[in-house]
Amino acid sequence: MRRVCFIAVLCLSFAWTATLAAADDFLKFKLIRNGQPLEARVVQYDFVEQNVTLVSREGQELVVSISELGTPDKRLIVKALERQLFQKPSRTPEKNPAPNDLAANRMPGGVVGEPLVWHAKFKLAAEQARGGEAVDDDRPIVWFRVLGDLRGLM
Amino acid sequence: MRTVSFSQPQVQQTMSRDFVCFTTSTEGDPSAGESIRHRPKDPAGPCLRGNGQQNVQTLFLTPAGEIFHAASGYLAPEDLLAELRFAQELFAKLQATPPNQRAGVVTASHRERLEQLQFTADQIDAKGPNLGMGMNLQLVLPNSNNINSFLQGATQAGQGATNPMADPFAPFVRGQILTDQKFCMDQPLLSASKFERDPTPLVGTGKSFFMSNSGGSGGR
Numbered sequence: 001m002r003r004v005c006f007i008a009v010l011c012l013s014f015a016w017t018a019t020l021a022a023a024d025d026f027l028k029f030k031l032i033r034n035g036q037p038l039e040a041r042v043v044q045y046d047f048v049e050q051n052v053t054l055v056s057r058e059g060q061e062l063v064v065s066i067s068e069l070g071t072p073d074k075r076l077i078v079k080a081l082e083r084q085l086f087q088k089p090s091r092t093p094e095k096n097p098a099p100n101d102l103a104a105n106r107m108p109g110g111v112v113g114e115p116l117v118w119h120a121k122f123k124l125a126a127e128q129a130r131g132g133e134a135v136d137d138d139r140p141i142v143w144f145r146v147l148g149d150l151r152g153l154m
Numbered sequence: 155m156r157t158v159s160f161s162q163p164q165v166q167q168t169m170s171r172d173f174v175c176f177t178t179s180t181e182g183d184p185s186a187g188e189s190i191r192h193r194p195k196d197p198a199g200p201c202l203r204g205n206g207q208q209n210v211q212t213l214f215l216t217p218a219g220e221i222f223h224a225a226s227g228y229l230a231p232e233d234l235l236a237e238l239r240f241a242q243e244l245f246a247k248l249q250a251t252p253p254n255q256r257a258g259v260v261t262a263s264h265r266e267r268l269e270q271l272q273f274t275a276d277q278i279d280a281k282g283p284n285l286g287m288g289m290n291l292q293l294v295l296p297n298s299n300n301i302n303s304f305l306q307g308a309t310q311a312g313q314g315a316t317n318p319m320a321d322p323f324a325p326f327v328r329g330q331i332l333t334d335q336k337f338c339m340d341q342p343l344l345s346a347s348k349f350e351r352d353p354t355p356l357v358g359t360g361k362s363f364f365m366s367n368s369g370g371s372g373g374r
Contacts, residue, residue, distance in 0.1 A: 116160055116169055118177045122219065122346065125176035129217035140222075140245040141215040142173045142238070143346065145353075147186045147208075150156060150177045 026057060027076045031069060033062070042080035052077055118150060155210060155228060162231040168238050176215075178350075185353050201228040204330030208357045213349070214241040220343035222248060222260050224334050224356055240267065260342035264335040273332060278339075333358075 025041040032038070033056070040054035040062065050066045066074065119125035122141075131137025144150065159165055169175055180186040186208055207227035212234070214223035223241045225233075244263050251259050268278050337356045349356070 116166055116175050118175045120177065122176060125174050126217050126219065129174040129215075135249055138217050138249065139172060139174050140241055141176050141217065141219075142169060142241070143213040143215055144155075144175070144177045145180050145211040145213065146177065147180050147210070149179055 025080075027080060029054070029069075029073045029076060031064065031073055038062075042077055045077065045081060118144070155234075159229055159231045159234045162234075165231050165234055165238070168235065172242055173214075173238070180209075180353075183353070185357050185359070201230075203228060203230060203233050203327050207330060207333075211353070211356060212237065213346070214245070215346055216245070216248065216343075219346040221341075221346060221349055222338065222343060223264075224337055226334055226356055227330055257342040261339045264339045268332065268335050271328070271331065273328075277332060278336070 026039050027041065029038040029040060038054070038056060040056045042052055043055050043061075044053035046052070051063050052066060052069075054062045054064060056062065066077075069077070119128070125141050125143075129139050129141050131139060160169075204227035210228065211224060211226045212229060213221050213225075214237075215221055222244055223237070225237045229237060244260065247259050247263065248256050265278060334356070341355060
């Protein structure tokens with residue numbers, strides 16, 4: 001249950017904090033170590049063991065169980081993960097990027113695949129899937145169920 | 155999937171040559187999720203494997219309309235190719251199997267696949283609906299254009315998704331994969347018409363809302 005709650009906090013915080021800019025990797029945790037709030041950066045997060053590996057400014061590595069952390073510290077970890085995962089690419093974006101439509105999916109060298117032919121009636125698909133007299137000629141059917149219209153709005 | 159996966163030449167070649175493509179709309183289906191509509195040329199946003207499992211499902215059928223494999227939610231091109239390969243191999247096995255043993259082949263093949271993906275026997279044998287259903291993590295994150303590169307570990311049918319340090323989303327992705335395979339194991343060779351009447355064993359009974367960070371031009 002605790003894990004589910006933390007995951008929920010993690011996901012919600014992704015949405016809430018996604019635009020925060022990273023100024024410094026080190027974060028001030030409320031977790032007390034040596035009589036002081038811990039200032040450390042997050043280097044690893046283990047989803048299975050539910051612990052986080054922190055490295056303090058002094059270079060000391062600490063593995064802390066998530067259950068030991070209060071909500072403010074959990075938020076800091078979410079913030080750190082979000083920085084690591086969703087930071088903007090370092091290289092300068094292309095000035096005039098191609099629109100990400102069919103044309104943008106061309107393979108290097110200009111190779112373009114044939115557009116797929118989709119049957120809307122199962123009967124017709126099944127007829128085509130039955131290749132002939134021999135069972136070996138049969139093909140499987142790939143059925144794409146989609147909310148909307150594959151050829152239009154979806 | 156339309157903009158990214160079905161437009162990829164290798165996917166197109168494989169699907170055109172080795173499969174017959176069939177599509178239906180789930181509009182009006184109570185089990186369908188909701189989404190912001192996209193036009194064919196809307197830009198594609200980043201997406202996790204399995205996102206929008208109530209909005210899109212890719213199922214593999216015999217010509218007689220029996221479902222032998224399923225993958226719900228978004229599939230990146232490499233994921234889709236992996237599913238196509240698996241489906242091809244399983245279909246070939248079914249073709250060579252006596253009718254009374256085909257369901258067993260479906261179950262065994264999916265079990266074997268889950269074992270290869272390092273799912274435990276307890277996970278595979280757990281009972282109940284949608285046990286593996288991943289958290290419905292729909293990404294609506296501005297400036298999140300690194301997701302796809304980050305999620306390499308979560309793609310390719312979850313093979314690299316066993317390392318949660320490399321991929322904190324792995325549990326969600328793997329949960330979805332587990333749900334899909336278990337659906338096929340629990341109901342091997344389910345008829346398409348029966349599935350159409352009640353898709354909830356695969357898609358669950360919850361309601362999901364899908365939106366990519368590219369937005370959508372159509373509204374819903």
